[in-house]
Amino acid sequence: MKIVVLVKQVPEADKVAVDPETGTLIREGITSILNPYCEYALDEAVKLKNTHPEENIEIITISMGPPQTKMALLRCLELGADKAYLLSDRKFAGSDVWATSTALKEGVVNLEPEFDLILAGKQAIDGDTAQVPAEIAEQLGVPQITYGVKVQIVDKKVEVKREIETGYQIVSARMPALVTMSKGSNIRRIPSMKEVLNARKKPLEVLTADDIGIDENKVGLKASPTQVARIFAPPEKVGGEIIDGSDHIVAAKNLLEFLIVNNYIKE
Amino acid sequence: MLKVDYEACTGCKVCEKVCPFAAIIVVPETKKAKVLDTCTLCGTCVNACKFEALSIERRAISEEELAKFSGVFVWGEWEKKEDSNKIKRVVLELLGKGRELAEKLGETLSVILPGYNVEHLIPELFHHGADKVYLCDHVLLEQYTTDGYATTISSVIATEKPSIVLYGATPNGRDLAPRIAARLALGLTADCTGLDINESRQLLQTRPAFGGNIMASILSPYTRPQMSSVRPNVFSKSNPDSSRTGDIVRVNVNLNRITIRTKIVEEIVSQDDSINIEEAKVLVSAGKGIGDKENLKLIEELAQELNGTVSGSRALVDLGWIPHPQQVGQSGKTVAPTLYLALGISGAIQHLVGMSASDTIISINNDPEAAIFKVSDFGIVGNMFDIVPEFIKQLKEYKRVQTEKPG
Numbered sequence: 001m002k003i004v005v006l007v008k009q010v011p012e013a014d015k016v017a018v019d020p021e022t023g024t025l026i027r028e029g030i031t032s033i034l035n036p037y038c039e040y041a042l043d044e045a046v047k048l049k050n051t052h053p054e055e056n057i058e059i060i061t062i063s064m065g066p067p068q069t070k071m072a073l074l075r076c077l078e079l080g081a082d083k084a085y086l087l088s089d090r091k092f093a094g095s096d097v098w099a100t101s102t103a104l105k106e107g108v109v110n111l112e113p114e115f116d117l118i119l120a121g122k123q124a125i126d127g128d129t130a131q132v133p134a135e136i137a138e139q140l141g142v143p144q145i146t147y148g149v150k151v152q153i154v155d156k157k158v159e160v161k162r163e164i165e166t167g168y169q170i171v172s173a174r175m176p177a178l179v180t181m182s183k184g185s186n187i188r189r190i191p192s193m194k195e196v197l198n199a200r201k202k203p204l205e206v207l208t209a210d211d212i213g214i215d216e217n218k219v220g221l222k223a224s225p226t227q228v229a230r231i232f233a234p235p236e237k238v239g240g241e242i243i244d245g246s247d248h249i250v251a252a253k254n255l256l257e258f259l260i261v262n263n264y265i266k267e
Numbered sequence: 268m269l270k271v272d273y274e275a276c277t278g279c280k281v282c283e284k285v286c287p288f289a290a291i292i293v294v295p296e297t298k299k300a301k302v303l304d305t306c307t308l309c310g311t312c313v314n315a316c317k318f319e320a321l322s323i324e325r326r327a328i329s330e331e332e333l334a335k336f337s338g339v340f341v342w343g344e345w346e347k348k349e350d351s352n353k354i355k356r357v358v359l360e361l362l363g364k365g366r367e368l369a370e371k372l373g374e375t376l377s378v379i380l381p382g383y384n385v386e387h388l389i390p391e392l393f394h395h396g397a398d399k400v401y402l403c404d405h406v407l408l409e410q411y412t413t414d415g416y417a418t419t420i421s422s423v424i425a426t427e428k429p430s431i432v433l434y435g436a437t438p439n440g441r442d443l444a445p446r447i448a449a450r451l452a453l454g455l456t457a458d459c460t461g462l463d464i465n466e467s468r469q470l471l472q473t474r475p476a477f478g479g480n481i482m483a484s485i486l487s488p489y490t491r492p493q494m495s496s497v498r499p500n501v502f503s504k505s506n507p508d509s510s511r512t513g514d515i516v517r518v519n520v521n522l523n524r525i526t527i528r529t530k531i532v533e534e535i536v537s538q539d540d541s542i543n544i545e546e547a548k549v550l551v552s553a554g555k556g557i558g559d560k561e562n563l564k565l566i567e568e569l570a571q572e573l574n575g576t577v578s579g580s581r582a583l584v585d586l587g588w589i590p591h592p593q594q595v596g597q598s599g600k601t602v603a604p605t606l607y608l609a610l611g612i613s614g615a616i617q618h619l620v621g622m623s624a625s626d627t628i629i630s631i632n633n634d635p636e637a638a639i640f641k642v643s644d645f646g647i648v649g650n651m652f653d654i655v656p657e658f659i660k661q662l663k664e665y666k667r668v669q670t671e672k673p674g
Contacts, residue, residue: 066304093268094308097455098448125617127476128597129457131445134413138449143528144413146442159532163591164438165346167537173529183591221268221308222324225454225490226472228308234475234482239641245631245649252658255629256665258645262627264549264573264606265665 001055001153003045004112005081006104006120006133007038007063009072034072037121039079040181043189044151045119046080052153058082060115062107064092064100070204077199078191085111089208094221101135103209103219108140110212116175117158122147122182130180137178145171149183268324269308271300275320282312282321336491338429339369342420342444343380343400344437345388354388356504356546357435359395361497363505364462365433366396371464374430375399381419381520383409389515394507398514401427405520407527411439414527417446419520424451429492431470433462436496444496454487456495470495475597475620499545500603500624537592544593549575549606552595552622555582556611556632556651563588565655566610572662578602580618596621610651614639631655 011030034042042061049057061076063069064087073084087107095103108115118137123130130146137144149168150161159172160179191199209216217223245251259265269291278298282291290306293299300320313321341362344355362376369376378392381403389400403419416439424432424447434444436458448455461473465486470493472485487493544550551570553563563577570577579589581596595602597617607625612618614630614637622628623642630643631651640646647654 090268090304093304093306097445097457098452101445101449123598125598130441131448131455131457134442134445135449138417138446144442144446145529146413147438164534165543165592168535169531170533170535171529172532177528225452226456226485226487228483229471229486230484231476232482232484239646240644242635242640242643242646242648245647245654248649248653248657251647251649251654252661255645255647255654255658256661258629259606260665264627265662 001052001057001116002112002114003048003057003059004108004115004118005038005042005045005059005061005076006118006136007042007061007072007076008035008121008124009033009063009065009069010035010124010126032068032071034075035121035124035126037123037125037181038072039121040183041119041121041179042076042079042081044148044181048151048153049080055153060085060112062104062111063087064095064103064107067206070206073204074199075191077202077204078195079189080195082202084202084204086204086206087209087212088206089210091209091214091216091220094224095219096224096226097129097131097135098226099219099221099224101132101139102223103214104132105136105139106214106218107207107212108136110214111207117153118142118176118178119151120178120180122180133178133180140176140178142176142178143173144178144180145173146180147182148179149181151179151181269302269306269313270322270324271302272320272322273299275318276300277318277320279317281315281317285315286312333491336428336430337372338374338427338431339365339372339376340424340427340429340432340492341365341376341378341397342432342434342440343378343388343392344435344440345380345382345385352382352385352388354391355435355437355499357437357440357497357499358392359504360499360502361433361435362392362395362397364497364502365431366505368431368462368464368470369398372430372468377401377427377429379403379420379423381405381408381416383407386515390512391507393511393513394509395505396511399516400513401516401518403518403520405522407522407524408520410531411443412527412529412531413442413446414529415522416443417450418522418526419518421447421450422521423518424492432492432494434494434496436498440496444494448494453490453492453494456485456487459495459497460501462495462497469493498601500601544576544578544595544602545600547576547578547602547604549573549608550578550595550602550604550622550625551575551608551610552578552580552612553583553589553610554580554612554618556613557583558611560586560588562652565652569608569610569655569659572659573606573608575604575606575608580612580615609639609643610655612639613637614642 059081061081061084120133145160147163148160152159162169290303345352375398377399378397379401434440456472459472463471465471476483553566583589584594603624605626607628609630628643629645630639631647635648
């Protein structure tokens with residue numbers, strides 16, 4: 001059985017800020033990480049591999065991004081993926097949700113056409129759109145189950161515990177299917193030395209659009225139905241009254257008065 | 268593809284300075300601009316270049332083709348509440364915004380309403396501004412499924428050709444909208460915080476990027492309909508006018524069981540009322556600063572005294588101290604209560620984007636530099652473990668005195 005895990009490398013978002021005067025990004029000291037939700041997806045794949053030895057599961061990770069995305073894929077290999085592909089080409093630049101999903105779909109179709117299950121993070125923490133996996137599922141013509149927290153394989157079907165607003169659902173689908181993960185049990189696991197050394201022996205291939213036969217008119221800016229018209233800094237917010245709370249009795253009294261004056265205390 | 272005209276480029280470095288992604292540099296040897304791999308083609312440098320040395324190849328638009336599309340559509344999502352169906356609040360919020368957009372365009376506002384036995388929900392949609400409702404009534408639409416809903420709504424869009432379609436960015440909205448966008452090869456802008464019509468009659472979609480650190484305005488110039496999703500509590504609900512009415516179009520839904528490839532085996536509804544933080548009037552929210560899971564009891568006690576609900580930051584969800592449905596922020600829920608108390612929350616930008624629309628924000632944090640103070644109406648720099656118990660004591664005393672007052 002083949003499980004494809006789609007991953008993205010993202011900047012550690014809380015370290016990105018905009019210079020309010022120039023409107024440009026302040027980038028000093030920003031590190032890139034494997035998107036945490038993608039890591040949940042990979043962990044789930046590894047868990048399935050460990051709990052279903054009879055399925056002889058192979059885990060293949062695919063990503064699209066600049067050449068340095070290799071670091072995120074290397075981490076996937078350390079965490080238990082068997083093989084990694086990076087789609088990296090200037091032709092992909094400017095891809096929006098549609099064009100990104102087209103490139104990744106072509107990657108899956110050309111590299112792992114016999115996949116049984118695709119796992120992905122529910123969203124990337126830099127864009128937060130949560131739309132790419134569903135567009136890939138549609139382009140591949142397979143069913144999708146989003147917001148998964150637990151994945152099981154039961155009688156050749158995938159069964160997912162899915163978060164909904166009022167609680168949970170158990171949803172099942174025949175494979176091949178695509179599942180996105182919104183939670184997992186392992187956060188930033190540190191791989192063992194053996195896993196780190198092993199990862200370097202596993203195949204990690206960097207491929208261009210031509211390598212996998214993607215028509216360049218289908219990807220990148222030209223193929224993107226949405227276009228960024230403008231980027232700007234969000235308006236600066238001005239805070240209200242800040243008091244010193246070193247005397248907790250006075251502080252509590254001030255807080256109570258603030259709430260009474262503003263009508264928030266009801267008997 | 269971003270192109271540099273070497274004849275025109277003077278090496279003035281303006282592009283280097285304005286690029287939000289450090290993706291263009293002026294090479295010292297040649298004194299000409301060079302585009303790097305990190306370029307996202309956002310166009311900032313093109314607008315900034317005084318010498319017209321930079322250009323982006325974009326595809327041509329057929330005005331004639333685009334003009335065939337007309338009307339603002341909203342997906343009429345509903346939910347089961349106490350055994351009856353109810354239109355989701357975000358739909359009423361979208362109708363308010365949709366009305367505004369439709370009027371600017373001089374077009375009509377419609378709702379696509381898939382479901383089973385949901386006709387009784389229609390009057391409310393008219394009251395909130397819809398001119399027309401496409402009723403897609405079918406037994407296979409009794410529960411939300413990706414395939415059933417995507418097929419039904421896509422076919423209405425393909426036949427009716429609206430210029431704009433809006434979705435609530437609810438869990439199901441985020442499941443559905445991209446599926447439809449991919450089917451119809453359309454653009455989709457997720458989690459918009461602003462929607463407007465520009466001078467070219469295009470939908471200007473504004474959304475936060477990089478966790479809210481920057482804002483991006485996005486257009487879908489070449490394809491119709493233009494599609495966006497909007498989180499609940501971003502726009503305000505329109506005021507109902509109970510005299511308003513409209514047209515009902517009964518859509519002939521063609522669905523069969525084989526086309527719905529997922530099956531809902533079971534649904535576990537959580538009994539915990541506190542889970543619905545999106546509709547709470549008062550939220551008492553805790554962050555990493557509470558230090559210990561035990562201290563949640565103090566937060567709960569405070570919430571109870573203020574008739575509020577407990578919520579928290581992502582850190583607490585990652586630690587497993589509170590469930591994900593109670594998470595506020597970019598990867599959780601966007602909330603806008605009348606009162607938001609932030610205790611031990613430093614105010615990472617991902618958290619702020621999820622709560623800064625609250626009417627009143629109060630924060631207690633021992634770090635005077637905490638970003639949460641910047642959005643607070645009232646802030647206390649101090650130890651919450653001293654201040655909160657004392658506050659609860661004083662509040663109880665105040666309430667006691669109030670109830671003992673004659674009259």
